[in-house]
Amino acid sequence: FFTFGWLVSNILIDSFHILVLLRPFPKFWKTTPVSKYPVPDPSPLLPSSFWQVRKLTKAFKKPSMDLLQTYADKSDGEDQSHQPSTSSPDSSPPRLIPSKSAAPKVDDTMLALTVAKAHQSHSKPIDPSQHVVSFNPTYDQLWAPIYGPAHPYAKDGIAQGMRNHKLGFVEDAAIESFVFDEQYNTFHKYGYAADPSGNNYIGDLDALQNNDAISVYNIPQHEQKKRKIEKMKDVEMEDEVVGGEHEADPTEIDNPASDVWLMKNKKSPWAGKKEGVQTELTEEQKKYAEEYAKKKEEKGHSGEKGEHLVDKTTFHGKEERDYQGRSWIAPPRDAKATNDHCYIPKRLIHTWSGHTKGVSAIRFFPKYGHLILSAGMDTKVKIWDVFNSGKCMRTYMGHSKAVRDISFCNDGTKFLTAGYDKNIKYWDTETGQVISTFSTGKIPYVVKLNPDEDKQNILLAGMSDKKIVQWDIKTGQTTQEYDQHLGAVNTITFVDNNRRFVTSSDDKSLRVWEFGIPVVIKYISEPHMHSMPAISLHPNTNWLAAQSLDNQILIYSTRERFQLNKKKRFAGHIVAGYACQVNFSPDGRFVMSGDGEGKCWFWDWKSCKVFRTLKCHEGVCIGCEWHPLEQSKVATCGWDGLIKYW
Secondary structure, eight states, rough: OOHHHHHHHHHHHHHHHHHHHHHHOHHHHSSSOOOOOOOOOGGOOOOHHHHHHHHHHHHHHHHHHOOOOHHHHHHSTTTTTOOSSSTTTTTSOOOOOOOOOOOOOOOHHHHHHHHHHHHHHHOOOOOTTTTSSSOOOOOHHTOOOSSSSSOOOOTSSSGEEEEEEEETTOOOOOOHHHHHHHHHHHHHHEEEEEOOOOOOEEOOOHHHTTTTOOOTTTTOOHHHHHHHHHHHHHHHHHHHHHHTTTSSOOOHOOOOTTTHHHHOOSSSSTTTOOOOOOOOOOOOHHHHHHHHHHHHHHHHHHHHHHOOOOOOOEESSSSSSSSTTTTOOOOOOOOOOOOOOOOOOOOEEEEEEEEESSSEEEETTTTTEEEEEETTTSSSEEESSSSOOOOOEEEEOOOOSSSSEEEETSSSSSSEEEETTOOOOEEEETTTTEEEEESSSOEEEEEEEOOOOGTTTEEEEEEETOOOOEEEEETTTTEEEOOOOSEEEEEEETTTTTTTEEEEETTTTTEEEETEEEEEEEEOTTOOOOOOOOEEOTTTTEEEEETTTTTTTEEOOOTTTTOOOEEEEEEOOTTTTTTOEEETTTTSSSSEEETTEEEEEEEEEEOOEEEEEEOOSSOOEEEEEEEESSSSSSSETTTTTTTEEE
């Protein structure tokens, strides 16, 4: 305390020095005293140098120390305030007037008890059976676990099994929900309600007495009797009106304000009159009805079946059988693979032109590739010779609109076509005759035969109505429907030894099915996925290449999980908006695809780098096929109506 007093005295002395230096005028000292006690006029004591100031400081030090001592004695207690000061009266000024406060005195004891109780209530848990809380509990107290520490897997401390509400556990503490609704609605209608805390009522007691304390859900007995009597009167009055209508006053019968008129006319006077049923049609109505019936009949007929067209075929070769009696579709006996290593083609070998519109798909003859089949937008399907003359051998005409997809059977003697005329046709390759026609009234986008030798009579077609339909070619009956997609089905690819097949759709998803079972066993759909209108199987059958419309080719595994191979991604081409076919070389070393600018792209399977690009067509290069035997030759087709052999 002495040290603190010494510091304060030094501060006061330095403040006095500043006043002396900054206020050299005598008037200031006379008119503005520091305290109520007289202070000597310091004008004759004005220092002229720093050293005189130091002397003046020493002169004022002793009174200041006495003043601090007085302050210390006063703070010891009120009872010691009347004792005389230990300092001499000559050197110490009189004691200062004690300060006063307008604030009321506060009982520190009660304040301390209140604060302690508040801290205790904040830390004390709330009893779940307690219905009245005498303080404002915190959130942590309200949501604290009932027994023991907080549950490790529940944020609010309540185990999952104890929940009956999304916010935790809710119990009917005081009143049932039906009783609450009853009293709530009664209060809003009549102005009174039962007090749940006791056996009394609150609200409008006069209305309570007048209504005999009924609720909105209770009808008193006298009210029930009253309603029964009124109902009986209404029935009797109605019988009187019906039975003795001639006795009633005609003015009352015609007066809408009378009870007689109301009983007679149950319907509102503003309901209007119902005109009689029109028996005969006008000439204009008859003409319209005939036209409408004709259109409906045509629409129904076309909806059930595809558009019918007479099937035709034209053979363009020299002879259908050679001197040995072999058919023109028979493969050459010396056709075999030259080597096991595939190479990228460099130059154009041959061009087939015969379609008047774009070519939508091409397929090599299975295993041998001595013939190539093409589907045109000019409604025609053509088959071309590859090895010998390089000419068109036969034209198949059976569709009335563009042909969308084609598919050979395993031995190449038959093939399927799918057209925009909603028909699927099964053709004999050699004779050009249509064996069967299938239609559901929807456009088929893809057709496939089951690759198993013993299931070559099973046809699968992906339709525009989101279904995959399965037919038996022998009977012509639909044997199964796979209906899970949310958009038109674009591709069907058999995997896992033909026990399963993968389908892609406009709904931007891949679905895996067990053959013959219409239940999806794997559903692949991610937010970043795009539609995949073309899918091809790798020669080792372990991978699927899917042409994604975000200008890349994605690789999926055909194993159990059908996972995306993130390390393999082939990009660089522009295919957005086009269903450009993707394919593999027979040895699996190269991936190939057409694009929207007429180019054919080749990528290396291992490095995923672009190996070569060929400018093949003017417009879109929609299809590309690698020759099954001649490993360095590739066929492409485009919307310019040409098929090119490289």
